[in-house]
Structures are given as structure tokens and as C-alpha cells.
Amino acid sequence: MENDFPKNNFLGFENFDANGNKPISSEEKEQMLLLVEEKFNDIFDILRISRNDPNSTKTPRRISKMLINELFSGRFEEVPKITVFPNRNNVNNLIISRGIKVMSVCSHHWQPISGLCSIGYIPNKSIIGLSKLSRIVDWFSRRGQIQEELGEQIADYLEKLIKPKALGVVINAKHYCMIARGVNASEEDSLMTTSSMRGYLLEDLNLRNEFLKLIENTNK
Ligand SMILES: [Zn+2]
Structure with missing residues (x-):
């Protein structure tokens, strides 16, 4: 459903979903850093936080840098360079990478x-380096996200890149919006698990159980 929010921002740049990606130039980034800092100065005024407080003097700048260079960096950076290798020995079993860090922000x-x-997969013609999986997860995580879509984005991307016979992306994460506000959940109660299964991992229950068994102690 269409809503009435503008397609472009006040500078003429296209607005896009919080978990989308459109790379920006270094000039655009500098401008963005300044503008966000300025707006946070206003927010501090509205919240009546004195910037004579030495702990708050430079906080608007810090927040701006944190948002643009860290928490939302996956919105503005090019996709990481990913090398894939040929599956020379026709590996036809699960390859699993566990314990990949997810640091994201809820939309x-x-x-x-x-x-x-x-992440687990059975390769077809291509194999991907383990460190690259971390980089892909980080690139998709560093945006405004909801966990359900994060797992699907990672799975879609890997499916296109290496066309595996089977693919599973399982995320276990704490949601601080449940800990810090709302229901004031404990850390344990704020855990969400999402699973995105493709190919044989979706169709074959035995294979899916094997995968889940192999990763079950990872995220506790
Ligand atoms: Zn939230």
C-alpha cells in the first residue's frame, strides 16, 4: 500500500527502506554527518540536555558518526567483495559456519x-570462504532491521551468489527494545530465533534435523 511520505528527501536524494542499500560518495557522507549532527543538537535542546555538560558536549557528533559509520553503515557501503571458489572435489555434505556475530538495530x-x-549449505558448483559469510552477515545487519527480514536477506543473497543445493540461515538474537522498554523483558526472554531454509534443507526433514543438531550448542 502506498503512503504519502515523500519519495525523495529535502536534498533530493531518494529515500529507501531502513534495511535497504544505496552506496553514497564520500562527499555525500560528509554532508550527512554534518546534517545529522545539527539535527541532534536540536534534539538535545528539545530534551533540555545542556551541552555545557562535558559528557554531552560532543555527543551529537558522536551519535551522527555512530549511526552513519557503524550502526547503519550497511545502508551506504558497497557490497563486500566476495570471492567464491570452485567445488573441485564435489563436496556434497553440509558446510557450516557457526557463531557469526550479528550486531543490528531494530527498525x-x-x-x-x-x-x-x-549458516549451513550444501554446495553446488561454488564454495564460499568462511570469513566472507561474516562480512555478508555484517553488511546486512548494519541497517535498521527486523530479524525476520535479516535472515531472508542473507539467504536470498547467498542463494543468488553460490546457488547451493541446500541453505540454512539461523539467527538467535536479543532485542534490546524488549529489554530497555515495553515489556521490560529479561535478556533471556528477549531472545528471538529465526530460520530461513532453502533447497534440500527446506524439503528434507532428516537433513534439517542434522543441521539443527550440529548448530544447537552455538547460540546459548
Ligand atoms: Zn524494536
Whole structure:
């Protein structure tokens, strides 16, 4: 459903979903850093926080840098360079990477989502380096996200890149919007698990159980 919010921002740049990606130039980034800092100065005024307080003097700048260079960096950076290797020995079993860090921000409240991701696949013609999986997870995580879409984005991307016979992306993460506000959940109660299964891992229950068994102790 279309709503009435403008397609472009006041500078003429296209607005896009919080978990989308459109790379920006270094000039655009500098401008963005300045403008966000300025707006946070206003927010501090509205919240009546004195910037004579030495702990708050430079906080608007810090927040701006944190948002643009860290928490939302995956919105503005090019996709990481990923090398894939030929599956020379025709590996036809599960390859699993566990304990991949997920540091994200929820789109609804801009609170941290912190957790771990496990990725398993049965290769077809291509194999991907383990460190690259971490980089892909980080690139998709460093945006405004909801966990359900994060797992699907990672799975979609890997499916296109290496066309595996089976693929599973399981994320376990704590949601600080549930800990810091709302229901005031404990850390344990704020855990969400999502699973995105493709190919044989979706169709074959035995294989899926094997995968889940192999990753079960990862995220506790
Ligand atoms: Zn939230």
C-alpha cells in the first residue's frame, strides 16, 4: 500500500527502506554527518540536555558518526567483495559456519539487536570462504532491521551468489527494545530465533534435523 511520505528527501536524494542499500560518495557522507549532527543538537535542546555538560558536549557528533559509520553503515557501503571458489572435489555434505556475530538495530525502536548467526549449505558448483559469510552477515545487519527480514536477506543473497543445493540461515538474537522498554523483558526472554531454509534443507526433514543438531550448542 502506498503512503504519502515523500519519495525523495529535502536534498533530493531518494529515500529507501531502513534495511535497504544505496552506496553514497564520500562527499555525500560528509554532508550527512554534518546534517545529522545539527539535527541532534536540536534534539538535545528539545530534551533540555545542556551541552555545557562535558559528557554531552560532543555527543551529537558522536551519535551522527555512530549511526552513519557503524550502526547503519550497511545502508551506504558497497557490497563486500566476495570471492567464491570452485567445488573441485564435489563436496556434497553440509558446510557450516557457526557463531557469526550479528550486531543490528531494530527498525521499530532503533535499539540494538545482538546475537549470533549460523549458516549451513550444501554446495553446488561454488564454495564460499568462511570469513566472507561474516562480512555478508555484517553488511546486512548494519541497517535498521527486523530479524525476520535479516535472515531472508542473507539467504536470498547467498542463494543468488553460490546457488547451493541446500541453505540454512539461523539467527538467535536479543532485542534490546524488549529489554530497555515495553515489556521490560529479561535478556533471556528477549531472545528471538529465526530460520530461513532453502533447497534440500527446506524439503528434507532428516537433513534439517542434522543441521539443527550440529548448530544447537552455538547460540546459548
Ligand atoms: Zn524494536
